[in-house]
Amino acid sequence: MQIYLDGEFVAEEEAKLSVFDHGLLYGDGVFEGIRAYNGRVFELEGHIKRLYDSAKAIALDIPMSRTDMIEATLETVRRNGLEDGYIRLVVTRGVGDLGLNPVKCEKPTVFIIAATIRLYAEKMYRDGLKIITCSTRRNTPQAIDPAVKSLNYLNNILASLELRGTGAHEGLMLNTDGYVAECTADNFFIVRDGCIVTPAPGVGALRGITRAVVMNLVREEMGREVEEGLYTLYDVYTADEAFLTGTAAEVAPVVELDGRSIGSGRPGEMTLELMERFRAYAQRSGTPIYPD
Numbered sequence: 001m002q003i004y005l006d007g008e009f010v011a012e013e014e015a016k017l018s019v020f021d022h023g024l025l026y027g028d029g030v031f032e033g034i035r036a037y038n039g040r041v042f043e044l045e046g047h048i049k050r051l052y053d054s055a056k057a058i059a060l061d062i063p064m065s066r067t068d069m070i071e072a073t074l075e076t077v078r079r080n081g082l083e084d085g086y087i088r089l090v091v092t093r094g095v096g097d098l099g100l101n102p103v104k105c106e107k108p109t110v111f112i113i114a115a116t117i118r119l120y121a122e123k124m125y126r127d128g129l130k131i132i133t134c135s136t137r138r139n140t141p142q143a144i145d146p147a148v149k150s151l152n153y154l155n156n157i158l159a160s161l162e163l164r165g166t167g168a169h170e171g172l173m174l175n176t177d178g179y180v181a182e183c184t185a186d187n188f189f190i191v192r193d194g195c196i197v198t199p200a201p202g203v204g205a206l207r208g209i210t211r212a213v214v215m216n217l218v219r220e221e222m223g224r225e226v227e228e229g230l231y232t233l234y235d236v237y238t239a240d241e242a243f244l245t246g247t248a249a250e251v252a253p254v255v256e257l258d259g260r261s262i263g264s265g266r267p268g269e270m271t272l273e274l275m276e277r278f279r280a281y282a283q284r285s286g287t288p289i290y291p292d
């Protein structure tokens, strides 16, 4: 595997970082996870925009232009000969000393990995996911905004540790006021009375790229409204349908929360339609990796 590391392509075994890199010492950095489908990189510009926005929010100057970042991403996929796969872009604060002061870090570290992806089992899409509410609350925007896709994922990791031994496929996280925020690694939607609803950005969640694509598909292709607001567990328990969205999961039906069936307990009609529309859109859109 060829890895992009600070302007060069190196073999996986040579792709080494300093133990003084603040990405490692403090989780000080940002990242993106991107899919490639059918020889194209999915929503590449949207992911690059979010990467630079995350960096801006933590006052991290990415030492290359967006155009160069896009080219480096495409070239990494090319060098690994992939048509479909998963791309990880990481920018850390760079090498500093043992103090956390980021000013001592002179140059951010940039690396890009393009790998194959292990897809979710088809059974999960056919039968739906069972999820539970985690007791770990989503980070408050008053401390660190979950909109920042930072290298510090301990909040989500602690929540996902709660799934161990429960048989649940994902965990729903509430914000500190008890409103539904998102899942540990996915955004969350419910369907109520024919309306598709999802937590508003201010609740504290990642502004998912898949979420945005789904909202567009609902509006443009299905001619329906999407409502963003404040929702409690009551809204989810009594919803007609539920689903989650994410780069890896795409659109996945949720059929149970905390032992209560959602709707019929089977993937809902709107969810199934969106899954299909999303898959079709993913196959036909994206930035070509190998121009003719």
Ligand code: PMP
Pocket: 033, 156, 182, 183, 184, 185, 186, 187, 205, 206, 207, 208, 209, 210, 211, 245, 246, 247, 248
């Ligand atoms: N929320 C969190 C916490 C995530 O880590 C992710 C990405 N896996 C998502 C939501 C979904 O975002 P996207 O659609 O951009 O992958």
